Amino acid sequence: MWKKESLFLKTCKPKRIFLVYICYKRGHLAQLNEVKHHAMRIFSTIFLLFTMAINAQSSLEMTPRGFAPITFTSPNKPLEKLIESATAWAPYYNKKGYDVYDVSANSITIDAWKDNAYFYRNLGERYDYNIKYSLKVVFNTDKTYTLTFSVKDIYAKEVLVKTTVADFFTPEGKLKEDFLEVKPSLENTANKIVRSFSEFIVP
DSSP, X not given: OHHHHHHHHHXXXXXXXXXXXXXXXXXXXXXXXXXXXXXXXXHHHHHHHHHHHHHTTOOOOEETTEEOOEEEEOOXXXXXXXXXXXXXXXXXXXXXXXXXEOOOSSEEXXXXXXXXXXXXXXXXEEEEEEEEEEEEEEEOTTSEEEEEEEEEEEEETTEEEOOOGGGGBOTXXXXXXXXXXXXXXXXXXXXXXXXXXXXXXXX
């Protein structure tokens, strides 16, 4: 009997992913639980990759009026957990300080500081600027959430300047020649912030 069982065990090569198997050996229930555990991990990974792939199709774009709101697929979490995750992201990403306010059952707003948010060059010399930004998050009823990113203040190092996003454009809405590098660098910063938030709240 033992030889037959050993032969069976040798020929039984269970796969750990999405494969239910039965072996004549004590502890097979523990093995089944292990399979379930790994299956859930695989499912979570697939969900994460799927969500990131969908979200990657959208990105923030700077216009004379600022940045238009952008909508993503919401993680499958209760609303209160989503608000908790959004709140927890603020100190995780914004090491130099942040402000969380206007918190409701389905929305939250976060203000924070971002070093070297954009740059431009003048006569070969590079000028970097910091910003104080605002990120408003609204979790919608259709399993999506909307992010509204805006630049509240601009700083030359730590000195507040009067420049606004609209100042980078002509009255006709075209980017001024002196600020051609501002648009891609500031868009890159904004999209990094949004991407960090979106990846953080995914389970």
